[in-house]
Amino acid sequence: MASANRTTLQHRVWRWHFFAGLMVIPFAVILAVTGSIYLFKPQFEAAVEARINAQAAPLAGDTLPADALIEAGLAAHPGASFAKLILPATEDDPTVEVLLRTEAGPRTLWIDRSTGSVLHDTATPGRFMNVVNDIHGSLLAGDRGSLVVEIMASWMIILIVTGVFLWWPRGAPWWRVFVPKFGDGPGRRETWRKVHGMGGAWIGALVFTILIFGLPWTQVWGAGFTRTKALAGLKEPGQEWFVTLESSSPNADHSAHGHEHHGTGAELWKTGTGDPAVDVQSVNAVGVQPMPLQTILEAAKPVRYAPPVDVQPPRGENGVWTIRSMAPSRPDRITVHYDRWTGQELMRIEFSDHNPVDRFVALGVAFHEGALFGWLNQVVGLIAALGVILLSVTGGIMWWRRRPKGRLGTPPMPSDKRIAAGLLVLIVVLGVLLPMAGVTLLAALFVDALLSGIRRLRRGAA
Structure with missing residues (x-):
């Protein structure tokens, strides 16, 4: 598309679409490939x-109690501590998963429910899907990598917005956005441009939605979203992940235990960073022992937990047992906390207990994961990922074909340096809604202005 045929606004948008695309392409491919896997x-x-x-x-008769299975896992790694038990998905499943914390790092063990034998033992971070997830979320670079992913995801959103603006037909029917007329224009580059634009038109809204619902996982945007909810008075029903809810004293009268806590339970929660220590310790009298986990699991059977089901041990001397459904379908998830001394239920958190915003976001996150409506959601996610790869490849080919030999081929600055008020407002809005994109945009503008100043000085000196 010749710059002479563009308005100043189109030219400016095209320039930033070019820069953003060139920066994002390799990361977009990585995120699409790992996401599709x-x-x-x-x-x-x-x-x-x-x-x-x-x-x-083969399962025959009674299986070993959960406590014995955990002990079998701990025996395989002396000095380790128990982190989590994943219950069998069905009664016919012959194994359980036991997660341990060891000096060498977390490990996952599959243990035979009938014999207590360890059938498989692997480092948890090294499991294939965990590695894929780490690449997708942080590029295997921890918090810094997570910030890079957030920046790229934010710019991918901006690429979709600017791409729609650039591709929208002027002087042609709107449906040409989805079905362009091939055969016009000079050579193959025009064909690649139309494939690129048509691909973006067909899957742009889908990719946009998936990206938006991935933002709650990010560091900056996610933290800002949490603070915004707090300012709006949207509270959580309870602290699900870093549990410091306390069991009652082992010497207390338990005749009415559990009944006084069946409200929101907010008074029982202590917000913290997940330190295993708790503020109040029980006075464990002689002869008083915690309930075996198997007894608590038997008491929990009437609750319909959709698999997979995690069981997490008490944190600290007087913590609670936590049983949590991690079902792909968020409305089926439930978290229940049980008193370690009596086995009675202390708190139950269901999907309906969350505020409307969190319920909506949870459904969006499930859609992002391909878990909202079964295999069809997986197919939709795969189509989106393949679309991102198509846009990246066609965008790269367009750039490679148009660039002058030995040069980057950057679109020139428009002759009119003024920025329209509407564009300025759009930049500010996008910078606020996507803060990491805003920060990097300001940095790019500074570098661009600096390089322009250096070029003017050189021309003046010459």
Whole structure:
């Protein structure tokens, strides 16, 4: 598209679309590939578990209690501590997963429910889907990598917005956005441009939605979203992940235990960073022992937990047992906390207990994961990922074909340096809504102005 045929606004948008695209392309491909793989985590891990289960003894009669299975896992790693138990998905599942904390790092063990034998033992971070997830979320670079992913995701959103503006037909029917007329224009580059634009038109809204619902996981945007909810008075029903809810004293009268806490339970929660220590310790009298986990699991059977189901141990001397459904469908999830001394339910948190904003975001996150409406959601996510790869490849080809030999091929600055008020407002709005994009945009503008100043000085000196 010749710059002479563009308005100043179009030219300026095209220039920033070019810079952003060139920066984002490699990261977009990485995120699309890893995201498309992670969509099929349930099927992959079911296949892995099926191979492990094939080694297990046939289920016959009663299986070992949960406490014995945990002890079998701890015996395989002396000095380790118990982190989590993942219950069998069905009664016919012959194994359980036990997660341990060891000096060498977290490990996942599959243990035969009939014999207590460790059938498989692996480093948790090294599991294939965990590696894929780490690449997708942080590029294997921790918090710094997570910031890079947030920046790229934010710019991908801006690329979609600017791409729609640039591709929208002027002087042609609106449906040409989706079905352009091929055969016009000079050569193959025009064909690649139309494939690029048509691809963006067909999957742009889908990719935009998936990106938006990925932002709650990010550092800056996610933290800002949490603060905004707090300012709006949108409270959580309870602290689900860093549990410091306390069991009652083992010497207390338990005749009415559990009944006084069936409200929101907000008075029982202590907001913190997940330190295992709790503020109040129980006075454990002689002869008073915590309930076995198997007893608590038996008491929890009437609750319909959709698999997979995590069981987390008490944190600190007087913590609580936590049983949590991690079902892909968010409305099916439930978290229940049980008193370690009596086995009675202390608090129950269901999907309906969350505020409307969190429920909406949870459904969006499930859509991002490909878990909202089964295999069809996975297919939709795969189409979006393939679309991102298509846009990246066609965008790269367009740039490579148009760039002068030995040069970057940057679109020139428009002759009119003034910025329209509407564009300025749009830049400010996008910078506020996508803060990491705003920060990097300001940095790019500064560098651009600096380089322009250096070029003017050189021309003046010449």
